[in-house]
Amino acid sequence: MSKEIYENPDLKKERQNCPFNKEEITHLLDGGKEKTIERKQLENYILSDEQLKDAVPMEYLSHADKYAEELRKACLLMHKLADSPAGQVPTLRALMGAGLGSAVLKEGNPLALHYVMFIPALMGQGTIDQQAKWLEKAYNLNMIGTYAQTELGHGTFLRGLETRATYDPKTQEFILESPSLTAYKWWPGSLGKTANYAVVMAQLYTKGKCEGTHPFMVQLRDEETHEPLPGIVNMWLNPVCISSYIHYGTYVKPTNSKLSYATMVFVRVVVCQDVTTNLRKAVTIATRYSCVRRQSELKPGDREPQVMDYQAQQNKLLPPLAATFAFQLAADHLWNLYHTANNNIEQGDLELLPDLHGLSCALKALCSSEAANFVEVCRQSCGGHGYMSCSNFPRIYGQVTAAETYEGENTVLWLQVARYLVKTRKEQSGGLSVKYLIGEEKGPKTVDTTLEGIVKLYRRAAVGLVDVAIAELDKSGRKGEAPHDAWNHAAVYLIKAAQAHARLFVVESFVDSLKEGKLSAPVRTVLSQLCELFIIYWLLERSGDFFLCSNLTKQDLLLLNSKYVELLAAIRPQAVNLVDSFDLRDEVLNSPLGCWDGNVYQRLFDEAAKSPLNQSNVHESFHKYLKPLLKSNL
Ligand SMILES: CCCCCCCCCCCCCCCC(=O)SCCNC(=O)CCNC(=O)[C@H](O)C(C)(C)COP(=O)(O)OP(=O)(O)OC[C@H]1O[C@@H](n2cnc3c(N)ncnc32)[C@H](O)[C@@H]1OP(=O)(O)O
Numbered sequence: 151m152s153k154e155i156y157e158n159p160d161l162k163k164e165r166q167n168c169p170f171n172k173e174e175i176t177h178l179l180d181g182g183k184e185k186t187i188e189r190k191q192l193e194n195y196i197l198s199d200e201q202l203k204d205a206v207p208m209e210y211l212s213h214a215d216k217y218a219e220e221l222r223k224a225c226l227l228m229h230k231l232a233d234s235p236a237g238q239v240p241t242l243r244a245l246m247g248a249g250l251g252s253a254v255l256k257e258g259n260p261l262a263l264h265y266v267m268f269i270p271a272l273m274g275q276g277t278i279d280q281q282a283k284w285l286e287k288a289y290n291l292n293m294i295g296t297y298a299q300t301e302l303g304h305g306t307f308l309r310g311l312e313t314r315a316t317y318d319p320k321t322q323e324f325i326l327e328s329p330s331l332t333a334y335k336w337w338p339g340s341l342g343k344t345a346n347y348a349v350v351m352a353q354l355y356t357k358g359k360c361e362g363t364h365p366f367m368v369q370l371r372d373e374e375t376h377e378p379l380p381g382i383v384n385m386w387l388n389p390v391c392i393s394s395y396i397h398y399g400t401y402v403k404p405t406n407s408k409l410s411y412a413t414m415v416f417v418r419v420v421v422c423q424d425v426t427t428n429l430r431k432a433v434t435i436a437t438r439y440s441c442v443r444r445q446s447e448l449k450p451g452d453r454e455p456q457v458m459d460y461q462a463q464q465n466k467l468l469p470p471l472a473a474t475f476a477f478q479l480a481a482d483h484l485w486n487l488y489h490t491a492n493n494n495i496e497q498g499d500l501e502l503l504p505d506l507h508g509l510s511c512a513l514k515a516l517c518s519s520e521a522a523n524f525v526e527v528c529r530q531s532c533g534g535h536g537y538m539s540c541s542n543f544p545r546i547y548g549q550v551t552a553a554e555t556y557e558g559e560n561t562v563l564w565l566q567v568a569r570y571l572v573k574t575r576k577e578q579s580g581g582l583s584v585k586y587l588i589g590e591e592k593g594p595k596t597v598d599t600t601l602e603g604i605v606k607l608y609r610r611a612a613v614g615l616v617d618v619a620i621a622e623l624d625k626s627g628r629k630g631e632a633p634h635d636a637w638n639h640a641a642v643y644l645i646k647a648a649q650a651h652a653r654l655f656v657v658e659s660f661v662d663s664l665k666e667g668k669l670s671a672p673v674r675t676v677l678s679q680l681c682e683l684f685i686i687y688w689l690l691e692r693s694g695d696f697f698l699c700s701n702l703t704k705q706d707l708l709l710l711n712s713k714y715v716e717l718l719a720a721i722r723p724q725a726v727n728l729v730d731s732f733d734l735r736d737e738v739l740n741s742p743l744g745c746w747d748g749n750v751y752q753r754l755f756d757e758a759a760k761s762p763l764n765q766s767n768v769h770e771s772f773h774k775y776l777k778p779l780l781k782s783n784l
Pocket residue numbers: 242243246247248262265266297299300305306307308309339408411412414415417420421424503504507555556557558559562566569570573
């Protein structure tokens with residue numbers, strides 16, 4: 151007799167009479183029906199393998215055992231790559247970062263940097279000969295690489311990196327050295343115990359002249375014994391300069407000195423998608439839990455309500471729910487720009503490079519910081535159970551906040567965006583993704599609070615804040631301040647302008663995608679409600695920017711506030727159906743709070759029982775420490 155599948159009655163009721171086709175949204179997020187089928191096949195292929203399951207929860211293992219266990223599973227996953235039903239590249243993408251891979255590798259993938267940075271660096275920076283020599287070895291996992299750029303003393307300021315690569319024309323070799331403690335490579339993933347090669351970013355010196363940072367291929371460990379090579383600590387190695395600019399002893403300048411920064415651009419682009427995946431997990435866990443959890447009294451004398459029925463809870467969870475769609479659509483748009491720009495760069499056409507740099511910095515900083523804030527709100531919305539390690543919120547939060555720092559600390563990236571915006575506005579040229587900065591924006595006198603009208607307000611704020619920042623820079627210039635001082639003293643304005651630009655891009659991507667998308671009427675309705683909720687939410691959060699740069703009035707704001715709370719109420723009934731559309735398996739959510747069946751309390755109890763401390767009634771430490779204390783009559 152088939153075992154009755156438990157489904158929490160409240161969740162069951164939430165799922166009745168769904169007015170839209172959930173699968174249509176699943177296909178939209180996957181990139182089409184075929185992609186959904188492929189993803190589900192891959193998930194079954196990976197998650198059905200008993201060898202990939204944890205015998206004990208990772209949190210109860212020592213540091214070294216965690217590493218060994220993650221490495222065991224990561225290597226097993228690589229063995230499964232060859233027979234994957236989804237093909238190598240889609241499988242690799244799924245196994246890196248926050249998606250399917252996180253269901254197996256909960257502490258992180260020791261081989262991630264090999265695929266996310268080492269191979270892309272070879273592909274983007276290596277010459278044809280170097281790619282012929284290294285790429286096959288890297289793809290066949292006959293070598294494991296990492297990307298070693300950050301040092302103890304420098305992570306942001308690449309022109310300040312201390313590692314030196316001096317070219318010796320006599321031996322035609324490069325001598326790589328770390329001249330000081332602060333020059334030690336620090337942070338590169340897998341560098342400690344896993345990788346035996348690295349792309350090392352170092353200052354290239356030739357004929358006594360520093361030619362700036364360049365990538366070098368360096369062997370770190372013996373391929374057989376895995377022992378560090380002699381001198382590895384002082385990095386006295388015979389590396390190979392990738393994308394050699396040394397022709398017969400003479401340095402040949404690259405067409406653009408920033409091409410060596412290209413790997414970072416790629417990762418910034420994929421990080422937007424990765425933090426969005428993590429945000430989807432957090433929103434799913436919090437939403438399902440908020441419909442299972444009943445607490446307090448809404449109507450005197452009534453049964454305790456689902457906490458999702460509190461407007462305060464909807465205000466916490468529905469903007470991040472909307473954000474998952476907004477960030478996904480913007481990340482897709484950025485991914486397309488990346489491919490176009492990259493294809494052009496390969497043909498020597500660098501025209502889109504500044505746009506790609508500006509936009510990838512903007513979106514990486516925006517998506518990672520907003521996602522981190524939203525994940526914390528999701529955690530808080532689950533009360534004490536959200537604080538438990540098994541809720542998965544601590545791990546999701548740790549992964550998303552890391553993205554605020556790695557691949558370019560967000561503040562530094564905002565300032566890069568501002569540099570690009572000021573230049574585009576002043577020169578009135580280029581600026582593919584910021585075309586609103588070229589030519590005069592005729593802002594509407596009265597504010598129109600329709601969707602299109604609100605997008606126009608975002609544009610007014612974006613261009614207005616750049617002008618405010620430029621006015622500050624000019625004011626400092628007139629006072630005789632040097633450009634670098636003026637820039638530093640305008641940083642607050644510059645960052646606001648960069649953030650307004652990033653928000654405009656996300657808002658326009660969301661609105662345009664709904665306009666262009668072939669959606670059924672019910673799906674269009676619910677996504678349009680989410681879109682309107684999100685762009686009003688952000689406007690209310692940043693209303694100062696809009697008051698400063700448009701004719702927004704107090705009346706308009708009150709009207710938008712009422713529209714916002716109406717939308718909360720309108721979307722509330724579909725919250726569970728929307729997160730179900732993400733089609734995130736319980737193993738990927740990895741949280742008793744977010745499981746599909748809503749059997750939260752039993753699963754919490756089962757998780758607690760797994761703790762080593764719960765394997766006996768009295769822990770041995772009682773007899774060693776507590777009992778003597780209790781007897782000591784202090
Ligand atoms: C595959 C499946 C995936 C699955 C999903 C996995 C995801 C999840 C795993 C993630 C795993 C990651 C793990 C972390 C890996 C690290 O963290 S690797 C290390 C990352 N480090 C960084 O990002 C360093 C940040 N710092 C920098 O990029 C540079 O120092 C800065 C801030 C851009 C400044 O550089 P600078 O040389 O001082 O340049 P600056 O003088 O500011 O500007 C000069 C010109 O260059 C331009 N420029 C600067 N940078 C660039 C650039 N990158 N491009 C083009 N132009 C540029 C400027 O716009 C400027 O142009 P103009 O205005 O003159 O026209």
